[in-house]
Every structure is written in C-alpha cells, then in structure tokens.
Amino acid sequence: MPRPSLTGRRAAPLAVAAGLALVVAGPAAAPAHAASTGLVLGEVYGGGGNSGATLTNDFIELANRGSGAISVEGWSVQYRPAASGSWQVTTLHGSVPAGGTYLVQEAAGAGGTTALPTPDATGSIAMSGTSGVVALVSSTAPLSCTTVAECGAVDLVGYGTATLHEGGAAPGLSATTSATRRPGPDTDDNAADFTSETPSPQPSGAGGGTTPPPTPGPLRIHDLQGTGFVSPIDGTAVTNVPGVVTAVRKSGSSKGYWVQDPAPDADPRTSEAVFVYSTSPKVAVGDSVLVSGTVKDYYPLSSGETVATTSNLSVTEISGSTVAVLKHGVALPAPEVITPTSVPGTYAPDLGGANIETAGPLDPSRSALDFWESREGMRVELDDVRVVGPSNSYGEQYVTTKPDQARTPRGGTLLTAENATPSGRIELATTDGSALSLDVGDSLAGPTVGVVDYSTFGGYLVSATSLGSVVKGGLQQEVATPQGRRQLAVATYNVENLAPTDPDSKFSRLATGIVTNLATPDVVALEEVQDDDGAVDDGVVTAGVTVSKLVDAIVAAGGPRYSARSVDPANDADGGQPGGNIRIVFLFNPSRVSFVDRGAADVDRTTTGTAVTGILPRLTLSPGRIAPTDPAWDDSRKPLVGEFRFQGKQVFVIANHFRSKGGDQNADGRFQYPQRSSEEQRIQQAKLVHDFVASILRRDPLAATVVLGDLNDYQFSPALAELRTGSTTGKGLPILSDLINGLPADQRYTYVYDGISQVLDHILVTPATRLYGPVDYQVVHLNSEFSDQVSDHDPQVVRLFGSWL
Template sequence: MSRSRALLAATAAAASVCALALVPTSASATVSGDVVVNEVYGGGGNSGATLTNDFIELHNNGSTAVDLSTWSVQYISAAPGATTTWQVTALTGSIAPGGSYLVQEAAGTAGTQALPTPDATGAINMSGTNGTVALVNSQTALTCKTAADCAADTTVHDLVGYGTAVVHEGTADAPAASNTTSVSRDANSTDTDQNGTDFSAGTPSPVNSGSASASPSASASASASASASASASASPTATAGTVRIHDIQGTTWISPLNGQTVSNVPGIVTGVRASGSTKGFWIQDPNPDSNPATSEGVFVYTGSAPTVAVGDSVLVSAKVSDYYTLASGTTTANTSNLSVTELSAPTVITLSTGNALPAAIVLGPDTVPSTYAPDLGGGNIESTPITPTRSALDYYESIEGMRVEVDDARVVGPSDSYGEQYVTTKPTEKVTYRGGTELTAENATPSGRLEVVADNGTNPEVSVGDTFTGATIGTIDYSTYGGYLIAATSLGTVKSGGIAPVAAKAGSAKDLSIATYNVENLAPQNADSKFAALAQGVVTNLAKPDIIALEEIQDNTGATDDGTVAADQTIAKLTTAIVAAGGPQYSYRSIDPVNDQDGGQPGGNIRVVYLFNADRVSFVDTGAASVNRSTTGTQVYKLHGEPALTLSPGRVDPSSYAWTSSRKPLVGEFSFKGKPVFVIANHFDAKLGDQNADGRYQYPQQTSALQRTAQAQILHDFVQQILAIDKKSDVVVLGDLNDYQFSPSLTQLRTGTGDGTGKSILTDLISTLPVNEQYTYDYEGISEVLDHILVTSGVSKPVYQVVHVNSEFANQTSDHDPQEVQFKP
C-alpha cells in the first residue's frame, strides 16, 4: 500500500464524524479533565477478601469518548529498587463520556465473588496495602521511579500512589488499602492531583463500562434526560432558548460557543446514527438566517442509540464542542484534520413528531466552487473566516450538518470494506476514460469529488463509472481520515457503468515484455484466493510478461515480527499459482532486507522481487555469493567497452540515508536474445506523515517528498553512470514510486534537477498516454499516478499499457493496477 490510508486501514474506523476523539496527553502533574484512575484494589483473592481479583477502575470525567486502544495501566511496588520495573496491562476499546472502564488483574486463592465482566484483563499482582498505579497513554513500560520523574513523563495521564508509595501525586499518598478495602475517589471522581485528599479507603465497588451505574455524572445525565422527556410530555409548552444552530456554528471554523453549554436549541431531526462508535443524530433549524457562512445543521453526539426519530421537533441542551476526527496514532495536536462542531452530553425534549424536513440543498455541477482548497502558504484555514465562494472546503464547512442531495451521482471511487465510496457533483470535471476523476497537478484536488457513506452501514459495492441514479440524500459530515462526506439517509439506485478489467495486448515473440505490480503485502498467510487472483491477472490481464517487478512481497511469516527475512515461500506460492493458472514457471531473483529496516507493515519485511520466464529471458548473475547484498551496493563499471554491474542482482546505494525505513532498489541485468537490458525495480517512500489534503493546513506540507526526491536523485545518478558508458543502453526504471508524474521527485528522477532544467535521461511512459488515461491508482475518489515505468532513449518504440484490474473495482486483489511495456532491445 502506498498512501497514508494503507497503514490506517489496519484500524477499523467508521468514516464519519468521530466524537470518539483522542484527548491530548497530560503529565501526572496536570489535573486530568477526562480519564482518571478512579479506584484501586490489590487485595483480590487474599485472606478475608470477598472479591477474587485485584482491579483498577477508570472513569471518564470528560464530555467525549476517549480511545484507549494505545493506552495501558501500569503498576510498580511502593519502594522500587534498581531492578524493579513497571508491570503493564494493555487497554483496548474506548471509554464513554461519564463512563467507567474496569481492568481485572491477578487472582488470589480466596474470595467468592468474581468481578463484573472486565473491559480489559491483565495479570498484575498488586499489593493489597501499598503501591503505585499509573494510567499511561502508551503501552511502553515506564522507567520513572520517583514522583518528580513520573510527573515529568508526558505519557503519564494519571497516577495514584497509595499507602507508603514513593511515587504519588501531590504532597501525600492515598490511604493504605487492605484485603477488604480499596482506595477510590469521591462520587464525582474529582481529580486535584492530590492523592492524599482525592482518595479515601472503603468497600471495593468495581464498575465496568456496561454497568447502569457506570458513572454518577452519566446517571445524573440520564436522569436529567428522563426528567426532560417527562416534562415534555407533561408540558407541551416547553419553549426554545435564545441560541440557534447558526449561532453555534457561526462564521468561523471553530464554534464561537465552543466549550459553552447551550439550552433548548430547537431543530428538526434530519438523520439518526444508531450504530457504530459515533451514535447520535443531526438536527437542522427550519428557519435559517440570511448569512450563507453559517450552517443551520449540527450533529448531536449521544454515545448510545438515540431515542429520537427523523422528523421529530426537538429542543436540545448540551455542551458545544469542536472535535477533531482522529485516526489511530494521532492526537488533536498533531492531526491536520478539520474540526467538527457537535453538541455532546445532551438532554433532549421532543415537542412533536412527523414534521416535514428542511429542504435538501441540491449539489449540482455549479454549486460547489471549482477550487478545492485555497493556497494559504501552509497556513491554517481555521484561522480564516468561512468564505463559501472561496473553496469547496469553505463551502462544505458552511453547510456542515445540513441536508444535501446529489442527483444521478457518478461513482469516482469504489466501495471499500467500510462501505465508503466517492461520487462527483461535477460530471464533466477531469473525467477519465473509464469514468473516474483525475488529478492533473499538485494541490489540484477535483472539487466535485465527495465521499458518500450510508448511515445505516449499507455497503452498495459500487465501482468507478457506476451511478447512484435518482437522489442520494443525507447530511454533510467529516471523515475519520479527513474530507467531507454525505452521511446518506438514502442512496440512489445503483446503475452499473459496465467497466471490465483491462487485458493487455500481448507483444510479439520478438519483443521483450516487462511489467510492474504492487501485490499489497503478499504473504503465505494470505488466502489462496488472493494468490489465484494475482496469478490470473499475470496470465490473462498482463499476458504473461517476460519479466515482472513485484512490490510488497512479505517474508515467510508475514506480519509476525519474529526475525524472519526470507521470502522464498511467498514467492513459491505465487509462482505455483501462476503455473496453475496456465502461466510459465517463473524463476526469481531477490535480496532479503535487513530485518525491520525497509518500512512497510511492521514485521512484514516487504521488498521488491523479479520474476522472469527463463525460457524467454536469462538473468546475468554477477558478484561473489559471499557478499552481503543487503548492505553492499552494486557498482557500474566498463567490461569490454559495455556497462556491467559488480553485483546482479544488487541494491543501489543501500546505506544512503535516503533509504532509511524504505525499500532499497533492486537492479539486475537481463539478457534477451543476446542483448543486455538493465532493470531497476523500486518502491519509494510512502506519503505517510504528510498533512491531509482535505484538512486545515493549505496547501498541506508533504514532508515525505524530501525523501522521495533524494531517492530519485540516487537513481538518476545510477542510470547516468550506465549511460556514460553506453548512451544507447536499454535501461528500465519501474515500480511503485509513490508520487505523481508531475511531482518534484519524478522530475528529479528524469532530469537530475527538481525544477526540470536538467536534461531528461528517462521518459516517464505514463506521460505518453492521453491525459484522461494517466492514472494507475484510485485514492479516495481521485484517479492518480503512483506507479511508473521509465525508459532510456535506447528503448526503441516502447508499447506501454496500464492494466486496470484493481483500483477502480469494489472487490480488489491489490490496491494498485499493474502496467507493462513491450519493446525490442
């Protein structure tokens, strides 16, 4: 996988506004406004105990759910010595606002009563009287052993030392516990970072996330809600407050009322999300103001299945919050996503049911501005006023939470496993020859492209070129991965666009055929069906190329990080499947990477590999077998007046900083009908870490481009060395270069200068196709180029084809499309 989404896909997440937000970290010396250690009991199973297990209970004092999937609770003895270490229990899932979370620890031999069903389970045997428990926003064991050091550790979110513990918060420990008593906070879970006053000893009272009494504040909220509902029934004269939705949304990206509590905000329920991690509903004011910059809709986050229905007229009292939808591993501080204004911890009064809904805004070809995002020199768009005519981002922010409609919407990005797909509101905008929408320049995201997700979880499994005929209607939301979307309450009827997988035209027997294919983390543990589909693609769609450069071949144990680097089993399983599909018995050449040094999925040790049909082409093996080719680079030298390699197969400058945590190029010399052909297979650094093109910083920083440009320079210089010996040499540079045909890195590769002023020594074959065919990948509804085949001028009359078999389809074998070149050396 090549884009940032590839890594994130490992974390199942709804592509909708994510009130399940991670919260910025805090040191133990800072009062925790959200999750705290609420109760600690270390006497479980001890003599005289009723409970069989030790436990740690957490409580969320905040108004938003907190993702705990990368967090832990940790324990250290009261007086740690030089060899004492923290014991760690990893957490999973999340903790709801006002909710509790129970961590079960070690059991003793006594006790008669099991804990409530725990939310996480560990095996820490805590002291019943004295010790320290920390809540940590990582799963790495702490190293601090003094109160001062732990207070300075920014991964410590909360901490309680009880009894005579050396490590504690504040001036004193919490009281000592016993086999029959725990230490716990007061009924409001107050945290002042003074363990001595925040905690008291008492009867253990473990509460898990599913308990009705999970939280005093949650119970109070539920009671208030019930009371409000009762009052609505008894008092039909309940009246709206003074604040309206457009006051909450305001003319700024962050609500002018952010953090404040609002009362009896009126609205009509326009959509309900009763499943997933972000349960809630949308309301819209049927009486809008006259300002086009202020939205009339807003999401109400409930955290549980809402009891309202579409068409209800309601009054909502809640806290106004601007949330940043966060993917795994990000926090509010480091995400480049835009914020979403929501109402949280609501109480709801239903005034009436069955009301007409506000009319949906029809998104036609001219509704959304033609500019997707403004150029702010990298500045934060959230610091500027919302200007609906300036850009698509501005426009969608101005109608955030409101009902919209797209008629006869053509699909430009296929359905994924989460039921996410992309359509265009501009049917004639940069159309590809198969119905997608194309990226044709840097920072030129097509402004008509818009994500659609059915709010009931339906996956329509559409492909590029299909159409949702009729009306697709829903509310404007923002994706976990960034970008505005329609949370659709209804989808149009699917009409197939009829695209079929492309089959390459086979070359003549006199031509050499070379292909490149990113096979997406291929490992022996993958289903046999994936190997069969890849094999069928090689045989049928690529017409049995003579040479194939494969990217993302994993080692024999796949993502298991056990030190294995060999990939012979992965390769054998694929070549066997190719034979079974009617293809040739391919031979291969590869160089195993140094363990965990080439990036990609942790433990997978992805690398590039050559397959070749030895009946058609031979591989020129050079260099001593004893050389460590993983770390020793091949060199170009003159042999009998012709260029040759000291190592074939070899790697190009593998020790350079440019290849840090990235795949090293694999170069090999082949011989076809007695003529040498140099092939350099690549998988450049991915776009991980770049700012979101759909986010707040515009234009976004592409920090990964620096490494790709350095990689491109090394390859350019290597090709130049071959051409310096024979300017007519046949050199093919190919693979997943993770960048566009117009990018600085591809310019650097072709010319040796990022501005293109140097002489081009390579032709990027994707640029020889008609503009509407220049793509190899579909990323979030944008047809773009990541995979390339470049050739030197010695390659005469190349026939080049992109073979679309994956990226445009709902059911994919890989996320990349292969491509092929045929020529006569």
C-alpha cells in the same frame, strides 16, 4: 500504499441507523394489536445491583410519543418471568408530557454504585437480568394472560428467552445492557423495536411527568456554527437549542444524531445543522427537539496525533447532551439540491500553508472546502451522481457532483496537478453502514439524500439517509496486448502486502492478472512481497515460501514457471507493515529471458550495494541494491537492480518502491496548501537512482535500461523530475522518459485514492531504448477502479525491441 492508515479508527466509522430505504423485507406478520402511537415501553433493565452492574436498581421507562400529555393515573407496569408465573404490579400516578419519559424504579440488588435518577414511580419487583416480560397496563389489576391478545396491554415487551412477546423477542439483557426502544414507529415486533444498549434511565422531571414542555433558549444552530470553520462559542454550554432530527447514528465510535433548524438565517456562511453527540440517542428522525449541552469542535485524530498537530478539520457538535422531544413526525427541512455548478471549481484556497480555520470567515464561493463547511450537518440532495472511487470494506465510496470535471474515459476523475483536487468529488457513505459494491463509472440515478459530515480520515462526506437507484456502468478489466516474438515485455505490479497467510484466492487472482491481463510478461517486478510468515515480527526475512506460492499459482493459471531473484531486507528496516519485511522481487520467464547472476555468493547484498563497472557496463552484484545504507533509504525499500539478456541483448532493470506519502498533511484538511513532508526523501531516493542510471549510460549511452515500480509520487512531482533529469525543476538533460506522459492526458493514472485517479506507479526508459524499435506501453486497469480488488494498484507493462533483430 500512498497514505497512512489511522490506527484503530476504521471500525465501522459510519454505522448508523436512520431508516435507509435499502432493506428488502419479508412477509409481515399481522400484529397482535394496533401498534402504539402514544405511550410505549421505552427501556427495560433487570440487572440493577447484579455483579458487574453500575446501577443499583432495576427500572422500567415509559416514553410518550404522542402529541399531548397522557395520564397514567390508575395504570400500572407489570412483570412476569420469562416462561410462566404470576404477574407482579407497580401502580403508576400522574401523567407523561408529549415527548417525555416516565421512570419506574424497581427492586435493588446487592451491588452497583449509582442510584437511579429521581423516579416517577417506585415498585419492588425483582426483574430478571436476562429474560422476562414487562407490560404497560391501563389498570392495576394483575394480568392472568398467556398470549399477547389475551393480555390486551397498552404495550408489552418480552426479552431474552421469554415465551410471551410481540413479534419476536427483544434481545436478552445483562448487568450492563438494557432493552432500549429504537427510534421510529412502534411495529409491535419486540425484536425489531428494541436493541441492546447501555442503560440510560431518564426521569420525566419533578411532579411525576407533569412539568410543562421547555421552551427554546436564546441561541439557534447558526449561532453555534458561526461564519467560520470553528464555532465562535467553542467550549460554551448552551440550553434548549431548537431543531428537527434529520438522521441518527446508533453505532460506531461517534454515536449521536443531526438536528437542523427549519428556520434558517440569511447568511450563506452559517450552517443550520449540527451533530449532537450521544452514547445512547433516544430520538427519531422527524422529532422536534430542544438540545442542551456544550458546543465542541471535535477533531478526528489518528494514532499519535493531537488537536494541535492534526491537519484534519473539525466537526462542530454538541457534547454532554440532553434532549427534550417536543413533537414527533415533524416534516424535515427540504434538502439543498447540489447541481454541477453548486460547488466552486477550486477545491481549496492557496493560503501559503496557513490554517484555513484561522484565516478569516468562510466564503462558500471560494472553494469546495468553504462550500461544504457552510453546510456542515445540513441535508443535501445529489442527483444522478457518478461513482469516481469504488466502494471499500468500510462502506465508503466517492462520487462527483461535476460529471464533466477531469473525467477519465472509464468514469473516474483525474488529478492533473499538485494541489488540484477535483472539487466535484465528495465521499458518500450510508448512514447504516450498508456495503454497496460500487465500481468507478457506476451511477446512482435519481436523488441521493443525506447530511454533510466530515470523515474520520479527513474530508467532507455525505452520510446518506436514502440512495438513488444503482446503475452499473459495466466497467471491465483491461487486458494487455501480448508481446511479439522479438519483443521483451517488462511489467511492474504492487501486490499489496502479499504473504503466505493470504487466502489462496489472492494468489490465484494475482496469477490470473499476470498470465491473462498482463499477457505473461517476460519480466515482472513485484512490490510489497512479504516474508515467509507475513506480518509476524519474529525476525524471519526470507520470502521463498511467498514467491513459490505465487509461481505455483501462475503455473496453475496456465503461465510459465517463472524464476525469481530478490535480496532479503534487514529485519524491520524497509518500512511497510510491521514484521512483514516487504521487498521487491523479479520474476522472469527463463524460456524467454535469462538473468545474469553476478557477484560472490557470500557477499551480504542486504548492506552491500551494487555498482556499475567495466568499459561496457556490468553490475558488480546482480541482483543487487542501490546504496542500501544511504540515509535516503531509511525505513524504506531499497531498489532492486538486475542484469538480463534477451535474445543476446543486455538489459538493465531497476525496480523501485519509494517512500510512501505517509506523514504528509491532509489534502482535505485545514492547512492549505498542505505540506508534503515525505517528498524530500523521495527526491533523495530519485537522485540516487538517477545517478545510478547515469553511471550505466556513461559507459554505454545506448544501454537499454528500464526503471519502474511504485514510486509513490505523481508524474509532475519534483521527485519524478529529479529521477528523469537530475533536477527537481526538470530543467536538466533527461536521461529517462516517463512513459505515462506518452498516454493521452485523461488516461494518466494507475491508482484511485479517495476518489481521485492519479499516477503512483511508473515505467521509465532510457532514450536510446527507442532506437531498438517501438516502445509499446500500457497501464492495465484491473484493480483500483473496482470494489472487488486483489491489490490497490493497477499494473503496467512495456514491450521493447520490436524491430531490433
């Protein structure tokens, strides 16, 4: 796992309602009467004063969705119990302005602590807090109807178990929830039109709704956004900022909506849109609004982070907001079409580690970070984009706006150097949280339209309100070439926190990958094998159950019954998922290769390191660990070393799982270039492994040695240079050859992270290994490019000794 997760922040980060054209609708029932286009019931709450309620009174709120004021003089709101009963009446007076609301206060309960805002009308109806029927009627005569058609009401909502309702019933209510109308047109289906929300009564204002509409204040959105990454008026209260609602987010941890000014200025640095934070947004796409509140630069924070320590960029938003809706159905600003040449070729500027937010004004032609910041919140259109990072369970995927940039043969986009993030790659999420199940190489034909946002985990994204048509690219899992009779096949596979509590399907799919896709290697080094009760922090460190379950699954998949060797870690000492005690395990096919066990059975191999001894090299402990008490391995996996025999030939295998990149600054964030604080520990780990290999070669320069595993670093990194040569500059004498570098440059990747194909897993061999025959090496792509993956890493395999005998 190369990056840290952000604890508790991934739950539905982009679950938003904004009218995606992705829903397959069934046959529509004919409405009981024409859907309302003017005055409607906007919110109904019957839990006022009940146990657990904050508000003291029940209420009914009207909303005017028309283009002009509507008089309610001589009208009424009426209530009837859920099953049957007499209608109770509250008379209305005055009018409701265009885009305005009208608050009707009803009976109080014994509890609650907060009075309603000043109501526009007052009644004494004790409404049910769970189920009932409310009607808006253009007279004050009590209704006597039992069907919607008989009632002839202006609008009607039945909630909970009510037997009278338009279409289906609205959700049942409680002391803490109201039935709140969704944005969008009235469909005459209460179930579709209303959702359960926190009560939020809003009066239309003094005079019973006759207050004239407000006018725009002195500031426009581009004044809020300014010419830099942070708002020039961060922390300042603003009044009546005009804009048009372009998208709405109704769920998740950051509810609200985006507004964009249809009258932009001439400065390319200033965004014309802003996010409005609102726990209960009551606006619809196409509403012309005036927004008031406080300008705030919001930073998404992971567990333990503060605004001062995070490397994420901020999102400029209006918080503590209120809104006046001036008009519905306004045309949205046209989206900017992003072409392959729109975004600069450089992803981020080199500022020597400085904060881009304080390094001067934006320059949209300088970097992708500048470009997307200058369009924060604005509508953009991506045409015919290719997927470069598969969909995940959080509704995220990555696409590229530059189809020819660093392209892999399978459709990804490649990391070719440190700090060389492909600038065309951009995250894409649907504003309603739809799961798309896209693989690398798939595409979205035609326009995909959305608003520019910044991810909870760092990095710009397009929150799509409409998607292009999905075109599958037909990506297939790869299958390795089987080893010959005289070839030794050695593989590495990170099995991603494999635990006995995982479903049988995971074991079955991993087994199929080993037997079919890897062609049953003779030796498999597994990383991230958890202990016998998984991520339960109870002191258990053995992993026999986990390993046996995988071995049995391999047999069931048609493979051999592998034998296994490993060394249990000290409890909670090797990092990874707390309580999981991940470790490295060797599986080997005893009919093809033998394991040389060395060392007394009573030696504590957890803390006692193996060493190389003898005139010809042999291990003091096999299996053993390299310098397990060295500080280089603090809170990290220790390498597993084993001595094997293949057709009489001695082979040393050193399996590794170096420290992850957790704790590094965000490559998509404000510090450029980011600090890689985890790198120093990997360099120290690489030095210990390099020196161990050197101790083997000093005794036998022709010793066949394979170093492999999840090294959590790139082929061009200082850590890999240290491992190969004993120097972070790579200028020392190489004693190991990194086989990934023998592949064509566009095929060098084993992992896809945030839409970037990159190398984290490696197989290295000593130079003399090639004397025994061709070295055949393959990365077997079967996971990282697919939305349906059993691990986030791709395995790889090397075949040795083809002409040795």
